[in-house]
Amino acid sequence: MNLLEKNLISLAKNNRELADRINKHVVDDVPQLVNENGFYNLVYKNTHLHNSQNPLAEAKEIFSRATNTPVSIHLIYGLGLGYLFQVASANSAGTVILYEPDLNILKVAFSLVDFSNDILKNNVFITDNIAKAGEYIYQKSNVKNTPLMLTTAAYRDMDSKKFNEMVEELQRMVGSYSLDLKYTQQKFYPIARTMIQNIPNLIKEPPLSSIKDFYKGQTAVVVSAGPTLDRNIETIKKYRNNIVLIVVGTAMKTIAKHGITPDFLCIIETYDSSKQLEGLDLSQVNFVTEPYSNINLRKFKFKQIYSHISDNMPVNSFWSRIINEKTDEYLSKGTVSYTALNIARILGCSKIVMVGQDLAYIEGQCYSKDSAYKDLECRFNKENNKWEITAKDFDNFVESLSNYPDEETRIKAAKTRLKNLNNSLYYVKSIKGEQIPTESVYAAFIKPLSEFAQKFNDREFINTSLVGAQIDGYENMPLEEALKDSKPIQNRELKFDYKFDINNIKEKLKLETSLLNKILNELKSGQNAVKSLNNDFKRYKNATVEVLKDLKKVSSIFLQLSTSNSNTLYDFITAKDRIDLDYTMKMSRSFDSNNMTTLITKFTEYFDNSEKAIININARINKSIGELE
Numbered sequence: 001m002n003l004l005e006k007n008l009i010s011l012a013k014n015n016r017e018l019a020d021r022i023n024k025h026v027v028d029d030v031p032q033l034v035n036e037n038g039f040y041n042l043v044y045k046n047t048h049l050h051n052s053q054n055p056l057a058e059a060k061e062i063f064s065r066a067t068n069t070p071v072s073i074h075l076i077y078g079l080g081l082g083y084l085f086q087v088a089s090a091n092s093a094g095t096v097i098l099y100e101p102d103l104n105i106l107k108v109a110f111s112l113v114d115f116s117n118d119i120l121k122n123n124v125f126i127t128d129n130i131a132k133a134g135e136y137i138y139q140k141s142n143v144k145n146t147p148l149m150l151t152t153a154a155y156r157d158m159d160s161k162k163f164n165e166m167v168e169e170l171q172r173m174v175g176s177y178s179l180d181l182k183y184t185q186q187k188f189y190p191i192a193r194t195m196i197q198n199i200p201n202l203i204k205e206p207p208l209s210s211i212k213d214f215y216k217g218q219t220a221v222v223v224s225a226g227p228t229l230d231r232n233i234e235t236i237k238k239y240r241n242n243i244v245l246i247v248v249g250t251a252m253k254t255i256a257k258h259g260i261t262p263d264f265l266c267i268i269e270t271y272d273s274s275k276q277l278e279g280l281d282l283s284q285v286n287f288v289t290e291p292y293s294n295i296n297l298r299k300f301k302f303k304q305i306y307s308h309i310s311d312n313m314p315v316n317s318f319w320s321r322i323i324n325e326k327t328d329e330y331l332s333k334g335t336v337s338y339t340a341l342n343i344a345r346i347l348g349c350s351k352i353v354m355v356g357q358d359l360a361y362i363e364g365q366c367y368s369k370d371s372a373y374k375d376l377e378c379r380f381n382k383e384n385n386k387w388e389i390t391a392k393d394f395d396n397f398v399e400s401l402s403n404y405p406d407e408e409t410r411i412k413a414a415k416t417r418l419k420n421l422n423n424s425l426y427y428v429k430s431i432k433g434e435q436i437p438t439e440s441v442y443a444a445f446i447k448p449l450s451e452f453a454q455k456f457n458d459r460e461f462i463n464t465s466l467v468g469a470q471i472d473g474y475e476n477m478p479l480e481e482a483l484k485d486s487k488p489i490q491n492r493e494l495k496f497d498y499k500f501d502i503n504n505i506k507e508k509l510k511l512e513t514s515l516l517n518k519i520l521n522e523l524k525s526g527q528n529a530v531k532s533l534n535n536d537f538k539r540y541k542n543a544t545v546e547v548l549k550d551l552k553k554v555s556s557i558f559l560q561l562s563t564s565n566s567n568t569l570y571d572f573i574t575a576k577d578r579i580d581l582d583y584t585m586k587m588s589r590s591f592d593s594n595n596m597t598t599l600i601t602k603f604t605e606y607f608d609n610s611e612k613a614i615i616n617i618n619a620r621i622n623k624s625i626g627e628l629e
Contacts, residue, residue: 002111003110003111003112003113003114004023004107004110004111006114006116007110007114007115007116007119008022008023008110009116010115010116010117010119010120011119011126013120014119014125014126015125015126015127018126018127018128021103021128022103022106022107022110025103025104025106025107027103027104027107027108028104029044029045029104030104030108031043031044031049031104031105031108031109032044033108033112034048036052037052037053037054039054039055039056040055040081040112041055041080041081042080042081042105042108042109044102044104044105044158045158047154047157047158048154049078049080049081049105049152049154049155049158050080050081050083050152050154051152051153051154055080055081055083056083056087058083058084058152059083059084059086059087059152060087062084062087062150062151062152063084063087063088063091063150066148066150067148068091068092068093068094069093069094069587070093070094070586070587070589071094071140071583071586071587072092072093072094072095072148073094073095073097073137073140073141073146073147073148074088074092074094074095074096074097074147074148074150075097075099075133075137075147075148075149075150075170076088076096076097076098076099076150076151077099077100077149077150077151077155077163077166078099078100078105078151078152078154078155079098079100079105079106079109080105080109080152080154080155081109081112081113082109082113082115082118084150084151084152085098085115085118086115086118088150089118089121089124090118092123093589094123094140095123095124095125095136095140096121096123096124096125097125097126097127097133097136097137097140097147098124098125098126098127099127099128099130099133100126100128101128101129101130102128103128106128130166130169130170133170134170134173137170137173138173147170149167149170186576187270188314188315188572188573188575188576189572189573189574189575189576189613190270191270191292191315192292192315192318192569192572192573192617193573193616193617193620194270194292194293194294194295195291195292195315195318195319196617196620196621196624197295197620197624198291198292198293198295198298199505199509199624199627199628200624200627200628201295201298201305202291202307202319203500203502203505203628204305205289205291205305205306205307206306206307206496206498206500207306207307207308207309207323207325207498208288208306208307208308208329208330208343208346209325209329209330209346210306210496210497210498211306211346211347211494211495211496212329212346212347212348213346213347213348214347214348214494215244215347215348215349215489216347216348216349216350217348217349217350218243218244218347218348218349218350218351218489219242219243219244219349219350219351219352219353219483219486220243220244220245220246220344220347220349220351220352220353221236221239221243221244221245221246221353221354221355221479221483222246222247222248222337222340222341222344222352222353222354222355222357223236223245223246223247223248223251223255223262223355223356224248224250224251224337224340224354224355224356224357224358225248225250225251225254225356226356226357226358226359226360226362226465226468227356227358227361227362228355228356228358228362228464228465228466228467228468229251229254229355229356230254232355232356232464232479233254233255233258233260235479235480235483236255236260236355236479237258237259237260238480238483239483239486240260241488241489242483242486242487242488242489243353243483243486243489244263244264244344244347244349244489245260245262245263245264246262246263246264246265246266246340246343246344247262247264247265247266247340248265248266248267248336248337248340249265249266249267249269249273249276249277249336250276251356252265252276252277252280253276253280256280256281261284261285262285263285263286263492264285264286264287264288264340264343265277265282265285265286265287265288265302266287266288266289266308266336266339266340266343267287267289267293267297267336268289268290268293268308268310268332268336268339269293269294269336270292270293270294271294272294272296272297272403272404273294273297274294274296274297274299274300274403275399275400275403277297277300280300282300282301282302282303283301283302283303284303285302285303286302286303286304286305286306286494287300287302287303287304287305287306288305288306288307288308288339288343289305289306289307289308290307290308290309290310290313290316291307291309291316291319292313292315292316296403304494307319308330308332308339308342308343309325309327309330310327310330310331310332310339311327311328311330311331311332312331312332312333312334313332314567314572315572316330317567318512318568318569318572321508322505322508322509322512323500323501323505324504329342329346330342331345331452333445333448335445335448335449337354337357337445337449338445338448338449338452341354341449341452342452345456345459349459350459350460351459351460351462351482351486352459352460352461352462353462353463353464353479353482353483354461354462354463354464354465354471354474355464355479356465357449357463357465357468357471358465358467358468358469359428359438359442359443359445359446359465359468359469359471360428360430360436360437360438360442360468360469361377361378361387361389361436361437361438362436362467362468374400375391375392375393375394375396375397375400376389376390376391376392376397376421377389377390377391377392378437386425387425387437388422389418389421389422389425390418391414391418394414397414398410398411398413398414421439425437425438425439425440426438426439426440426442426443428442428443428446428469428470429469429470430467430468430469430470431463431465431466431467431468431469431470431476432467433470436468436469438469442469443469446469446470446471449471449473449474450471450472450473450474451473452473453471453472453473453474454472454473457473460475461473461474461475462474462475462476462477462482463475463476464476464477464478464479464482466478502628505628506625506628506629509621509624509625510625512569512621513618513621513622515568515569515570516569516570516614516617516618517614517618519561519565519570519610519614520611520614520615522557522560522561523561523607523610523611523614525557526554526557526558526561526603526606526607527604527607527608527611529550529553529554529557530554530600530603530604530607532550532553533547533550533551533553533554533600533603534600534604536550537550537596537600541593542592542593543591543592543596547591547596548591551591551596551599554603555585558581558603558606561610562574562578562582569617570610570614573610573613573614573617574606574609574610574613577605577606577609577610578606580602580605580606581602581603581605581606584598584599584602585599585602
């Protein structure tokens with residue numbers, strides 16, 4: 001068996017697809033093996049892939065600069081002859097992800113060096129695909145760790161443009177994963193509580209799929225609050241009778257100020273964003289929102305409320321189970337504009353036109369001049385040579401953000417918002433080709449919007465911004481041109497044949513409380529086990545055999561609870577403490593006094609807080625059942 005076969009057999013156990021690709025690949029540009037100063041090196045595209053003097057010392061020096069803990073993610077860019085990869089494999093206390101996009105290098109290196117033992121390690125992952133590298137990063141990510149890219153100078157310099165593009169792509173991925181994890185940790189319990197509180201309202205909100213394809217073949221205009229919205233108001237008025245008008249919350253006041261009533265309004269926020277709608281007549285507007293969105297949004301008088309049960313939000317699986325509604329239709333990426341596009345798709349619209357989707361700061365404006373956040377502006381500060389976001393009228397900006405009664409809290413929130421906006425300033429390619437300032441979150445939205453158009457390419461997608469960020473998959477044209485061939489829509493009286501089975505809903509809710517009560521008993525076992533652990537640790541003062549037995553029992557109860565109840569209501573309401581405890585367990589490399597004390601504290605918090613959360617949630621469920629009855 002040669003080295004290539006040996007390496008591929010090991011790789012196939014975890015990544016057969018890549019192993020097959022390497023095996024079938026015909027090397028078309030052969031890296032040359034050279035021996036210099038007693039060390040082997042690869043020369044590829046006229047570049048030495050490792051340091052010519054001492055490649056092993058280079059690898060050790062690169063790895064020595066990286067943080068190395070049990071939750072570290074060491075992303076190795078470039079295999080070469082494997083010096084850095086093998087140093088990381090031998091020494092990483094965390095995870096090693098090798099990303100080598102060039103199959104020529106992979107096949108030649110696999111033919112020259114025995115990597116089989118490295119490949120078989122549980123903490124080692126190998127890929128030639130950046131999306132797969134992202135998957136591995138996501139699997140191993142935690143709110144308190146950030147992937148560390150380790151690479152040689154040669155790999156950085158060989159194609160600096162490609163390298164920089166890859167780094168930007170990884171930064172977007174990691175930023176998105178970080179937001180996901182923070183959202184999971186911080187928001188799952190609150191939004192689960194809100195969703196349960198919303199249940200008496202949710203039984204009046206049919207899923208949006210109940211009016212699927214009602215506007216089949218029609219033209220939809222999706223309105224966001226970007227600065228170019230102001231330039232398109234008159235054209236929207238002109239063609240209002242010819243379009244299905246879908247507006248996001250931040251753009252509603254602009255639309256309403258000009259006497260335009262949309263067909264649909266979409267808001268998906270969990271915080272109280274009712275300020276966006278205050279003082280508006282919404283009686284002829286259909287509202288599309290999430291089951292978990294803020295309860296105050298439901299206090300306005302809408303024509304009808306429809307539920308968009310986004311499939312990317314695990315908490316929604318609770319409500320989908322209760323009403324037996326699949327979430328496949330409800331595509332979302334955490335941005336309301338994406339949700340609005342999906343609304344247009346579900347309604348059957350064949351042409352979808354975006355207005356005000358600038359995803360950038362245009363001529364100093366961050367939002368439409370009549371939108372909820374009209375006071376924000378982005379200007380270039382010549383004194384420090386930086387773009388900065390400020391509020392023209394800070395008091396108005398404070399008021400636009402929140403209904404919170406305490407003024408100091410509102411001011412603090414506004415200042416934090418401005419600070420975060422400035423910290424996240426980013427630059428993207430505009431439709432005209434130059435780099436323009438934006439917010440990093442908006443930059444992250446560009447790819448999902450582009451992917452949406454590519455996924456549903458049986459429809460026509462048009463972007464009317466013309467001065468904002470380039471979004472591939474959309475034809476750039478003025479709104480007038482996009483709508484000139486549209487025809488009046490004759491019927492807008494939505495009808496649906498959807499009925500909630502209230503009795504079935506009540507029975508399923510009662511079943512949820514029964515399951516949570518059963519878990520309460522398991523939590524009692526955990527609490528008792530932690531008490532025994534704490535007592536034995538106080539008695540023996542160190543990690544004796546008895547203490548370690550106690551710790552093993554406590555850990556087993558925690559793991560059983562967290563794995564057997566994954567993707568359930570219990571899982572959502574205990575996410576914060578579970579993630580926190582999981583991190584602490586991984587970081588406990590020894591069982592000295594400090595680590596044992598920390599572990600006991602975290603286990604105690606997990607079991608006690610979980611008990612409180614179940615009691616709270618069960619009370620809310622029973623209250624909602626009572627209101628249903």
